[in-house]
Amino acid sequence: MQKFFTKSAFNQAVECPMRAYYYRNGKDYAYHYEGPDGIAEIGDQFGALACIYEGVPDENIIRRGGANPVEAQAKSIDDTLELLRKENVDIGEAAFSTDKYLVYVDILHKRGDELTIIEVKSKCISASKPLYRFDKKGKCSSDYLDKILDVTFQKYVIQQFIKTHSEFANLKVHAKLMMVNSEAVCDVDSLSTLLRIKFLEGGHREIECAPDIRKILKGKTRIDRIIDVDEISDKIIADEIPNIAEMFNGCFVDYVEKVADMYINNRKDYSLCHIGTDCFKCPFRKEADDDKLDGHIECFQNMCGVNIAGKSAITNVKDASKGLPTSLKKGAWLEQKKFFLTDIDEHEYVPAENATPEAFQKRTELSNNDLRYLHVHSVKTGSSEPTFLKEAAKAEMSKWTYPLHFIDFETYQGAVPLFRGNRPNEEIAYQFSHHIAYEDGTFKHAGEYISLEAGKFPNFEFVRKLKSQLDDDEGTIFRYDIHENNILNAIRIQLIDSNETDKEELIRFIECITHPTGSCKVPFEPGVRDMKDLKEIAQKYFYHPSMGSSNSIKQVMPAILHSDPFFHEKYGDDMDPYHNLPYLEEFAAGVNKDEFPADFDDSDVWNADKQINRGGISKLDYVLLQAGRFNKLHTEAIRKASRRYCELDTLSMVRIWEYFRISTK
């Protein structure tokens, strides 16, 4: 099968040409995706909705896939040519190819000689936010540059196609982007369920729209925003925007042609890229148990002559932490050929005289520089000793009021609203878990809430239940990270806009246990019982070398358990709440798999290998549940598994409190 340079390959190549090579050879090279799952499926739903909004008839939506990919690809191209011969036509998934390129255009309108291509992205943008800006020097800045470049590439390919097809020589191409309007209010019941996700053979998917969807959506509010990008795409192709031209080594067309050649001929060409700050985010690296090749390691070997396999390369330090300041120094380190943590002088962060255990114990908290020092120092010395600021932690704990409450939320956010009255990306809170701990050291799982019912907007009931569980005392409430505060802020705004009879009471409760987020539209004073962030607390007073630069609960909790024999003595093998988690299938006693819909590929949602510690219920599971895609027994098993998972998150928080408690005695 001829290999074409596609949109996906281009999007990889924009980041780095070698990424396009590794992407092409994905069978051999590991790819480590860190984002939430379900994004692609929800994107498909918005894509199907876009076709309906833009009046593309079902028969003009060119279907991809099929048993024979070569034939399917050729058929898509032929079908597009056939439709293009009409004077006026609207097409979904139109396929254009040249000798090198192949692009599938989400939506295409042809009116005489004018072609308008619309790239559909399920990313939110407000109704008034500019897509891009130019400064006085002609430099362009945009939060959506990747999307602009994506449609620019398609425009370029179609222009090349026109050059080689004389019958279409008069066509002019215009480019637009369709995104999700974050301010649109959905006035359709269960919109998502009208766009049914179907799993096909070979890992393919398609969206099956409800038969009467066009009738249902007629006259209803659209949730999209279409933005003209014709002018900026022309400027990009003509290299008229200095900072964007620089991204393509001065010439967009040359760059695309060169990378396409490398891609089509499956040639590694390291001369097109360099080791730099982008390598910190490179997804072509493997996890410990992956037997695929590691592109990231190969790049270092071939471009810098160093073998980073199994070593503490600085590019493996995660950005999302307060640990090592990758954003501060990473470019400079690479330039100075400091590739490993062991190449870094930890005393840049903390001078030697201030880095003794005694000096640490005099601190009131661990600063970011302290964490950087501890991280580098432990790698260099192989130390596995924890650092715990006993007196400072004691002072912090003296401010806590017992009983302590530990809460954790499970939530959903998607571009296509699930419920009438919701905006795109509106927060949906469908589950919480709650543990209580007492001054005498005892604790219990005090409560929970879970709502998986299809069509039921859960947020207000969620807050009522939370209030009923937290309102009996004045105990300190803990969350892990900012998520719970953000969600309650979002529900507060939903309540303000609602007609709930008890909304004043619920709003007062939220305002009491939260503080306003930076983007809060209706400000309020931080609450007298504002939740405390256990993540922040753990980071201020505790560091263990096994945490590296991460302070996620999945790193902090095991580090804490191994820092004191107390846990092993008290709990034995049960000390790690996540350790003996059952596999999802074990919750399925009584579930008859024959009752699943015949087309339903449950391989990821429901198989013997899926242990629920991979993240509880996923975004995709929740959408499928809302779409009524699981039978009752299946839903019940997912409910049980989700409960267990969420409960373990708050139990992990209790373990951190236990450590603080015993270590400050």
Ligand code: SF4
């Ligand atoms: S490691 Fe760096 S150079 Fe290699 S593919 Fe990734 S981003 Fe490109």
